[in-house]
Amino acid sequence: MSDKVPGEQLRRFMTDAFAAVDIPKEDAARIAGLMSRADESGADGHGIFRLPQYIRRIKAGAVNVRPTIRVERESAATALIDGDNGMGHLVMSMATETAIAKAKTAGVAWVGARMSNHAGPASLYASMPIEHGLIGIYMAVGNANHLPPWGGIDMLLSTNPIAIGVPAHEEQAVVLDMATTVAAYGKVKTKAQRGEMMPEGWMIDREGKPLLDPKRAEEGFLLPIGGYKGYGLALMFGLLAGTLNGAAMGRDVIDFNNDDTSVTNTGHCIVVVDPAAFGDPAQFRRNVDTVVRDLRASRRLPGVERIWLPGEQSAIKRAERGRDGVPVPPALKATLAKVAAELNIAPLAA
């Protein structure tokens, strides 16, 4: 049974942890806020679960704790951000704020980032423009290659995710957040950590046979969605989020799960679109409501209880976990206790 920890406590603990490794307090609080939002939204592989790894890499000198994150190039509708090897959450917060500001005047903005790091779930950044009535599209190069080209066995691609957030009027915003593989590697790690087996279809081994034990994940690779289509999406998102920005892509991507010292040079991009550039924005949001309601009202296949919209389950989880706290499994709690002892900070309290 997992203890439930209030979000406020997660934020306090993570802020203390990052501050203890010399990240300025304000930055530490910002990263902790985004990570706890990931936890509260149900992105269990992207919140406090990642803290021990982040701290390990910071202590090993692989991440710059006091970066000068700056706009390296820009035009009215574009920017390239040099993250100076800072935490990805900080780099992508700045990139997204930059894109929001530019989209408000230019109608659309495309902001890329290089020399960044793992930034948590894609939906965090695709959701930020929604509060401004804007659409967000986020792509990233993952921080470990678990995917070969279709038909191949050399792991040259990551699970390069996309998230797309679209504001609605009375309905919840529609927010899709997906890896281009059937399962994200974070989910494999979560399964391993919980001692559970994976369903068939998540991974295969180098002979092409199903791989079910997440503890043997190193012996195989993830399967892309739709076969060659998911391979194509992972490749294209990688070219757009990585190669275009001069960030790592393909064989240059290091495995940050097994390498605590190398700089990742993570690439991401965020595209923000202002619906007002294409028509009446209030009418657009009402039309999104109509689509959402029509889909939800669809007749269902036998045995299906409810039609879900992208982002709807996360929104429900945010409400639940905001009220009841975030479940932290015992194994993770033990690891976090060690982190607390090492950093000499107050332990996580339930």
Place this chain on the structure above:
Amino acid sequence: MSDKVPGEQLRRFMTDAFAAVDIPKEDAARIAGLMSRADESGADGHGIFRLPQYIRRIKAGAVNVRPTIRVERESAATALIDGDNGMGHLVMSMATETAIAKAKTAGVAWVGARMSNHAGPASLYASMPIEHGLIGIYMAVGNANHLPPWGGIDMLLSTNPIAIGVPAHEEQAVVLDMATTVAAYGKVKTKAQRGEMMPEGWMIDREGKPLLDPKRAEEGFLLPIGGYKGYGLALMFGLLAGTLNGAAMGRDVIDFNNDDTSVTNTGHCIVVVDPAAFGDPAQFRRNVDTVVRDLRASRRLPGVERIWLPGEQSAIKRAERGRDGVPVPPALKATLAKVAAELNIAPLAA
């Protein structure tokens, strides 16, 4: 055995056909050029195969043969095109040219279109920016709903496709073109037309059982790639290409395969990105080459002869069919002979 017809003859025939239904000669030639490019690239469901349907809908008054395609709204980096119910090939050619021009100055451009029609394969428009050293991203709302929301049975979504084209240096450009369903509906139609069965996984019926006979396609629906992920992509691409532009989406999409008289109000969008806004464009293209070569050189699963890059098979087909002509199956040839007789134009010659 299919006769092979030279591309030049396809273009002549289709130009004559469109001119015969009162499309101005220059527009007719432009549409025919794009359709024959689709045929030569192997997009068999999107070239001359569609001609009888296009002609039927034009004759029924559902498509405006002399549209005033115009920019309805614009900013430095965006535009909304009103297609005035013209042929989609014309609307999207203009939209893409507009986006290319804007991206050259703004770094990125997002151009949406409403009141358009079916425009052929997505790759046509995502490829146009490549000749200018630019990246193209195209999305569209399909012209018939064959996809329910995940878990549902009401067909409220189309196979909304995406194409992404990225220029390379010495290598072929990388061009992904995919429907968000396992199979595009055009492929189902091609199977039906050839009298072949579909593989399991393309379609299911309203009980959730596999549907294999393409002649029974009306009794079921297409399956999205990666289950709920493909459903999510189809929805988001539809919101971006349709709803955002005030074009049809969801229940407003008419089935243009079974309705010759209703206006489709098809929506598309094209995003063009200038690599020069993010770094040295020549270096970017060389880096794309490196990724392409690394993927191609991957070791392979047992039984796999070659690793393909997105767009590579189409490029090979274009070379082959440019040299040898485009195979036109006997049933299609017979239909085209009827079209020729009705329109009083010279028949298609092998």
